[in-house]
Amino acid sequence: MSRMMLRQMRRNQKGVITAVKQGGELGRRIRDMGLVPGTEITVQGRAPLYDPVALRVMGSVLSLRNNEADFIEVEVQP
Amino acid sequence: MTVEFKIALAGNPNSGKTTLFNALTGSRQHVGNYPGVTVEKKEGIYRLEDKKINIVDLPGTYSLTAYSEEEVVARDFLIFEKPQVIVNIVDAANLERNLYLTTQFFELGIPVVIALNMIDAARDRGIEIKEDRLAEYLGVPVVPIIARSGYGTQKLMEETVRQAAQKKEWRPKPISYGEDIDSTLLDLEEKIIRGNFLTDTYPGRWVAIKYLENDQQIMDRGRKENAALSAELEKEVEAVSRHLLETMETYPEAMVADHRYGYIKGILQKGVISHKYDKDRLYTSDRIDKVLTNRFLGPLFMGLVLFGLYTFTFNYSELPVAWLEILFDHLAQLADSMLPDGQLKSLIVSGIIDGVGGVLGFVPLIMFMFFGIAILEDSGYLARVAFMLDRIFRIFGLNGSSVMAYILSGGIAGGCAVPGVMATRTLRSPKERMATLLTAPFMNCGAKLPVLALFIGAFFSENKAQYMFFFTILSWLVALMLAKLLRVTVLKGESTPFVLELPPYRFPTLKGLFIHTWEKTWQYIKKAGTVILGISIIIWAMMTYPGLPGSEKEKFAMQRQEVEAAHPAMIVAGSNMAISGAEAAERDRLLAAIDRAEANSTLRYSVAGRVGTALERVSFLAGFDWRTNIALIGGVAAKEVILSTLGTAYSLGSGNQEESGSLAKTLAADPAWNPIKGLSVLLFISYYAPCFVTVICISREAGSWKWGAFSMIFNTLFAFLLATLVFQIGSLLC
Numbered sequence: 036m037s038r039m040m041l042r043q044m045r046r047n048q049k050g051v052i053t054a055v056k057q058g059g060e061l062g063r064r065i066r067d068m069g070l071v072p073g074t075e076i077t078v079q080g081r082a083p084l085y086d087p088v089a090l091r092v093m094g095s096v097l098s099l100r101n102n103e104a105d106f107i108e109v110e111v112q113p
Numbered sequence: 114m115t116v117e118f119k120i121a122l123a124g125n126p127n128s129g130k131t132t133l134f135n136a137l138t139g140s141r142q143h144v145g146n147y148p149g150v151t152v153e154k155k156e157g158i159y160r161l162e163d164k165k166i167n168i169v170d171l172p173g174t175y176s177l178t179a180y181s182e183e184e185v186v187a188r189d190f191l192i193f194e195k196p197q198v199i200v201n202i203v204d205a206a207n208l209e210r211n212l213y214l215t216t217q218f219f220e221l222g223i224p225v226v227i228a229l230n231m232i233d234a235a236r237d238r239g240i241e242i243k244e245d246r247l248a249e250y251l252g253v254p255v256v257p258i259i260a261r262s263g264y265g266t267q268k269l270m271e272e273t274v275r276q277a278a279q280k281k282e283w284r285p286k287p288i289s290y291g292e293d294i295d296s297t298l299l300d301l302e303e304k305i306i307r308g309n310f311l312t313d314t315y316p317g318r319w320v321a322i323k324y325l326e327n328d329q330q331i332m333d334r335g336r337k338e339n340a341a342l343s344a345e346l347e348k349e350v351e352a353v354s355r356h357l358l359e360t361m362e363t364y365p366e367a368m369v370a371d372h373r374y375g376y377i378k379g380i381l382q383k384g385v386i387s388h389k390y391d392k393d394r395l396y397t398s399d400r401i402d403k404v405l406t407n408r409f410l411g412p413l414f415m416g417l418v419l420f421g422l423y424t425f426t427f428n429y430s431e432l433p434v435a436w437l438e439i440l441f442d443h444l445a446q447l448a449d450s451m452l453p454d455g456q457l458k459s460l461i462v463s464g465i466i467d468g469v470g471g472v473l474g475f476v477p478l479i480m481f482m483f484f485g486i487a488i489l490e491d492s493g494y495l496a497r498v499a500f501m502l503d504r505i506f507r508i509f510g511l512n513g514s515s516v517m518a519y520i521l522s523g524g525i526a527g528g529c530a531v532p533g534v535m536a537t538r539t540l541r542s543p544k545e546r547m548a549t550l551l552t553a554p555f556m557n558c559g560a561k562l563p564v565l566a567l568f569i570g571a572f573f574s575e576n577k578a579q580y581m582f583f584f585t586i587l588s589w590l591v592a593l594m595l596a597k598l599l600r601v602t603v604l605k606g607e608s609t610p611f612v613l614e615l616p617p618y619r620f621p622t623l624k625g626l627f628i629h630t631w632e633k634t635w636q637y638i639k640k641a642g643t644v645i646l647g648i649s650i651i652i653w654a655m656m657t658y659p660g661l662p663g664s665e666k667e668k669f670a671m672q673r674q675e676v677e678a679a680h681p682a683m684i685v686a687g688s689n690m691a692i693s694g695a696e697a698a699e700r701d702r703l704l705a706a707i708d709r710a711e712a713n714s715t716l717r718y719s720v721a722g723r724v725g726t727a728l729e730r731v732s733f734l735a736g737f738d739w740r741t742n743i744a745l746i747g748g749v750a751a752k753e754v755i756l757s758t759l760g761t762a763y764s765l766g767s768g769n770q771e772e773s774g775s776l777a778k779t780l781a782a783d784p785a786w787n788p789i790k791g792l793s794v795l796l797f798i799s800y801y802a803p804c805f806v807t808v809i810c811i812s813r814e815a816g817s818w819k820w821g822a823f824s825m826i827f828n829t830l831f832a833f834l835l836a837t838l839v840f841q842i843g844s845l846l847c
Binding site: 054055056058060061062063064065067068069070071072073074079080082083084085086087089091092093094095096097098099100103108 | 180362367370401403408409411612804
């Protein structure tokens, strides 16, 4: 088990969110979409220019810009 | 006697809310706007036996914060209009995330009925939900439905009416947010209630939560109501914020959100939901995405789809547009033959029928465009387009959803800015949306194309296609650059977070597509139609009044008589002696020349002519003479007018587009024109003020006439600057 930021995750890699290190509007929007500590996520893929990233979260797919993914800390399986 | 109920329909985007609203209310809908904002307000009626249920469709939101207009509108509606019940539609396959909004209704205390939607799709994914348990733990009724087929909707409304009839008090549900927050909350709530602080409008505990969440709207209202108490509350929130940051590296609002999810998880874990399959199983939708958002195939397919939408909109609407044109031509002819010659006839034919006809002529185009977009949106593909293109558009301060507006406006030459501007509704972030709708008119719309073709033909003849392509690319560059410029000046601000849901692919329902298409088309007809009528009359008047003075008119009448005397018409009653063909043609030619000369003098003498002449004092900088100026002024009404006015001004009779070949020759031969002047005019036409229909649409979509005026002034200034630069530098070099 190791911790990393969401941006560093590889395609199809799974992990559990440990922290969302951002307040304000961005933090709120991230949380509103279900990205809170304890949520399991899988990196589903990336857009043709590697940004944004598509995540599988509780049965739905969300897209997030890399600079937004920078605030999300994830514990990943090796 | 009928009993009336007022209920609100709320839910996340993509939860099937609109489908349910359409299924319930059918065509009995009314679309308006919430006062002061551009958020659409849809109302409809559902009848259940002798009961009339008024349903308000709240904007689809994930939350009830103060960050987006939609969310503020939704919660203000709930608080100030107090619907008896809120029907909260949730996607059964996505329960955990959808219930997040529900917890915020619980915090308000408003009576809720949950419509558990798409239970069929959830079952296909192996998700089984025990609705009775869910209802028990949440403490509100839960009705399973399938909005697309209408299954369960009657039961849902029966339950809603039953709840509404009980006239329940609003009772906020106390959700725990963890020890630190809870104790602060109790403290704040006590102070709020003791001070009777905003409690006439909001529940006390709710105000306390909003203070903890740092909610600007509520805090502003609080400061106005009681600045001292507000400051005291803020100080307390600050203390707990500092404590949380030090001990747990988190924020109060994050704690609140985490515990809302915790509350939901707690309920779902009590045997409410069961998964038959592995949670990581790929669904059909994910498999489609593997291809459609693939690094190589994705952009290729997207290009095909966008090109297809474009072809569909502009090619298939050609025929109905032509029918409408024929209809208006007939109307004009009818009016022409029935009314006596004079000002009234001119007003009705040239002013009203041409003007309104020009607007209504767009209707088929608008309908096809909205139908196409509705398919892309309802199927879920539009979200993928935004996903794939976001990175590029972000460079220019826009986001991935902007591409649609650009393409429809003429990004592939030949669009129309009206549907383009209207298509910006799919953009969720206000600043990016404004920048997109203000720059979309820089694209080469279908009406500019013949004008561009004329100038290219006249001055750069050889490679028309290459030049056209060049000007299309140039339009993209100009639009993107100016978008960037707007985003660092008048529309300054951080880019809005782009957390976007990629909903599963679905087949759109025909009913939904038709309702979407019709309601948007009707809005266009109603609003643009009424305003444009007035503007057409003004433009007509400007180009007609004041008429030539009597003495001038007499001069032309005398010239006519001279011609008629020199070439007498020999069709005398009883005589079958015909004039020779050549002679008749010569006579007609001379008479027509006089008509044109008179039209030319009339134009110069009119208000528009005088304005055109007056503008020469400035416009000489870019090389425009008074005739060009009139054409350009006319072009503000509609770009098509540029050619016909130039034609009139250069004495080429009606100046139909078919005759532009001859206009091109005239311009090319005219010593007053040269390629540099041609290029300068061409660039000006490409980028100056959008046509009136577009300006009206911009004003409507931006929510203020100021933006309409802004686009006219800003675009014209920019275009003039560019034209002047090209003309001056070009003239120096040559």
